[in-house]
Amino acid sequence: MDMKANKKKLGLKEKYAHMTRGLDWQTTYQPMDKVFPQATFEGIKIHDWDKWEDPFRLTMDAYWKYQAEKERKLYAVLDAFAQNNGHLGITDARYLNAVKLFLTGISPLEYVAHRGFAAAGRNFPGVGPRVACLMQSIDEIRHAQTQIHALSNYNKFYEGFHAGAAHQIERIWYLSVPKSFFDDAFSAGPFEWMIAIGFSFEYVLTNLLFVPFMSGAAYNGDMATVTFGFSAQSDEARHMTLGLECIKFMLEQDPDNLPIVQKWIDKWAWRGIRVLTLVGMMMDYMLPKRVMSWKEAWEIYFEQNGGALFNDLAKYGIKVPDCITQCTVDKEHISHQAWCTFYQYAHASAFHTWLPNAEEMDWLSAKYPNTFDKYYRPRYEQWREMADKGERFYNNTLPMLCQVCQIPMVFTEPDDPSKICYRESDYNGEKYHTCSDGCKHIFDDEPEKYIQAWLPVHQIYQGNCWPEGTDPTAEGFDPMAKVLEWYHIENGKDNLDYEGSGDQANFAAWRGAATQNT
Amino acid sequence: MAVKALSEYNFPAADTQDKFHGNQLLYVGWDDHLMFCAPFAYCIPPSTKFSELVEKHLPHSFGRHPEWAKVDFGKAVWLKSGQPFQPDMNKTLAEQGLKHKDVLRLQTPGLNGNGTYF
Numbered sequence: 001m002d003m004k005a006n007k008k009k010l011g012l013k014e015k016y017a018h019m020t021r022g023l024d025w026q027t028t029y030q031p032m033d034k035v036f037p038q039a040t041f042e043g044i045k046i047h048d049w050d051k052w053e054d055p056f057r058l059t060m061d062a063y064w065k066y067q068a069e070k071e072r073k074l075y076a077v078l079d080a081f082a083q084n085n086g087h088l089g090i091t092d093a094r095y096l097n098a099v100k101l102f103l104t105g106i107s108p109l110e111y112v113a114h115r116g117f118a119a120a121g122r123n124f125p126g127v128g129p130r131v132a133c134l135m136q137s138i139d140e141i142r143h144a145q146t147q148i149h150a151l152s153n154y155n156k157f158y159e160g161f162h163a164g165a166a167h168q169i170e171r172i173w174y175l176s177v178p179k180s181f182f183d184d185a186f187s188a189g190p191f192e193w194m195i196a197i198g199f200s201f202e203y204v205l206t207n208l209l210f211v212p213f214m215s216g217a218a219y220n221g222d223m224a225t226v227t228f229g230f231s232a233q234s235d236e237a238r239h240m241t242l243g244l245e246c247i248k249f250m251l252e253q254d255p256d257n258l259p260i261v262q263k264w265i266d267k268w269a270w271r272g273i274r275v276l277t278l279v280g281m282m283m284d285y286m287l288p289k290r291v292m293s294w295k296e297a298w299e300i301y302f303e304q305n306g307g308a309l310f311n312d313l314a315k316y317g318i319k320v321p322d323c324i325t326q327c328t329v330d331k332e333h334i335s336h337q338a339w340c341t342f343y344q345y346a347h348a349s350a351f352h353t354w355l356p357n358a359e360e361m362d363w364l365s366a367k368y369p370n371t372f373d374k375y376y377r378p379r380y381e382q383w384r385e386m387a388d389k390g391e392r393f394y395n396n397t398l399p400m401l402c403q404v405c406q407i408p409m410v411f412t413e414p415d416d417p418s419k420i421c422y423r424e425s426d427y428n429g430e431k432y433h434t435c436s437d438g439c440k441h442i443f444d445d446e447p448e449k450y451i452q453a454w455l456p457v458h459q460i461y462q463g464n465c466w467p468e469g470t471d472p473t474a475e476g477f478d479p480m481a482k483v484l485e486w487y488h489i490e491n492g493k494d495n496l497d498y499e500g501s502g503d504q505a506n507f508a509a510w511r512g513a514a515t516q517n518t
Numbered sequence: 519m520a521v522k523a524l525s526e527y528n529f530p531a532a533d534t535q536d537k538f539h540g541n542q543l544l545y546v547g548w549d550d551h552l553m554f555c556a557p558f559a560y561c562i563p564p565s566t567k568f569s570e571l572v573e574k575h576l577p578h579s580f581g582r583h584p585e586w587a588k589v590d591f592g593k594a595v596w597l598k599s600g601q602p603f604q605p606d607m608n609k610t611l612a613e614q615g616l617k618h619k620d621v622l623r624l625q626t627p628g629l630n631g632n633g634t635y636f
Binding site: 037038041042043189337340341344345375378379382383386391393395396397398399400401408409410418419420422424428430431432433446448449451452453454455457458461462463 | 532
């Protein structure tokens with residue numbers, strides 16, 4: 001017998017209210033401040049959590065429905081891609097080095113974001129942000145998983161994918177840059193986490209991360225990555241809105257919150273921009289078919305779009321971060337400085353590098369008329385000359401690193417691109433070196449935190465980066481070979497030049513087999 | 519300003535000298551030569567003579583540069599933490615006050631990759 005329904009189904013808004021409000025109670029066995037110990041120590045004052053407005057009003061049942069639908073589409077495309085040898089449809093196997101960087105450097109961040117939002121959701125006493133953080137936490141682990149699935153297909157055919165997304169993030173020197181960024185945020189309180197990741201990373205900088213990678217994938221025929229990108233896009237829109245809502249909520253709750261929020265915005269804008277150096281390099285050097293230059297992307301997504309955002313936040317007293325002056329100088333340099341670094345340390349990297357060819361250098365000259373021909377073209381030409389003589393330059397000594405961003409000290413003085421920028425601080429009788437005023441300022445504000453940094457170069461010298469059981473006193477001990485072993489980089493396969501690599505040879509042979517009769 | 523934390527926040531530094539097995543860190547950069555993307559980090563005993571640094575360690579790192587052979591150490595200018603520094607070739611790092619994680623900049627006036635800073 002059918003049940004008789006007395007009442008019409010609930011509307012979406014009512015349903016949302018029931019599922020996200022009034023679920024809480026005041027605890028009696030323990031005081032509320034012990035149940036939510038992280039709610040106040042950062043100094044952010046919240047008077048009424050019910051003032052939180054969730055702009056999406058997504059309920060859990062609707063959430064599962066949408067996500068399941070997206071998963072079905074994604075996996076249908078991934079299956080088709082795998083079955084039809086989609087990997088032979090990319091512009092060139094050289095492109096896959098950008099994908100390797102994404103898998104090893106970005107996918108693990110999705111996973112840490114999953115953990116971080118779960119923790120933030122647990123620690124906020126308000127129900128609204130808790131539900132929003134819960135959904136974002138689930139999104140993030142879905143992103144990590146779908147990225148790993150989408151890219152695992154390439155592991156069947158190409159070098160450099162075998163270590164997956166988990167092993168290298170805790171070991172390889174350049175991956176400590178994104179890892180330390182998230183460690184820094186996760187080891188702060190929940191409000192700083194929301195500004196660091198929810199606002200600065202997911203709102204201000206997200207377009208600079210995802211648009212270049214996903215457009216790069218589309219331009220270069222990588223349907224697997226493009227489809228993942230589409231699948232994540234609607235989540236990203238929700239994450240951006242959460243980040244923005246969170247900052248507005250903090251600023252509206254109490255005027256004392258303004259200086260704290262401003263300090264975090266200043267810090268996390270700079271931290272994020274330093275991490276994006278890797279993206280700039282990817283755009284300018286690693287795509288066989290390029291989308292736009294890093295400088296153009298910066299101007300559109302940061303200077304124009306970000307400018308509009310900060311105009312909107314000005315009514316709360318928020319100012320554009322101080323580092324913007326430096327960034328305006330840096331946009332013409334950092335991608336080149338990064339690629340020069342990877343070129344000379346390619347023996348210690350989990351992807352291939354190459355020198356830009358004549359056509360690519362002309363493109364770079366046109367995109368960077370103020371800097372490329374003067375500072376960077378001569379470097380590439382000299383290295384080309386050395387390589388042509390059979391003396392390809394590999395740097396044989398470990399570099400000095402910045403204590404905060406952990407990038408080698410490759411950045412130059414704001415007013416002189418010919419001079420490396422050195423900054424240093426003394427703390428408790430020890431010296432600490434930073435790459436810029438931005439990183440020095442962050443160090444000086446919380447030195448107790450950054451003195452603990454796991455700096456790859458120092459860790460190698462301390463003897464912490466070899467496989468277990470390594471005996472450094474053994475005869476013929478080669479420290480760098482052991483470091484590569486510990487990194488899970490197969491020397492001669494995953495690293496060195498693209499020219500002459502297994503990837504290059506295999507791609508040519510397989511594509512040849514698909515298009516020719518010989 | 520101190521870190522805001524739930525409880526006392528006091529943790530050891532990761533890179534104190536005692537962790538380097540009797541060695542110290544010394545950073546050296548060569549100004550105007552960006553073929554080398556960043557200054558170098560050396561992990562060497564405090565008893566290393568400055569002459570050994572100049573004759574053994576630096577040539578190992580910088581030797582591939584076409585101008586390295588032209589460097590005249592009699593005329594080279596050194597900076598330590600950005601301030602003028604006069605090294606004594608016959609003294610060790612420790613004897614001339616070069617401490618763990620000190621940074622030196624080598625300046626070789628007239629050499630700058632023929633104006634390209636290579």
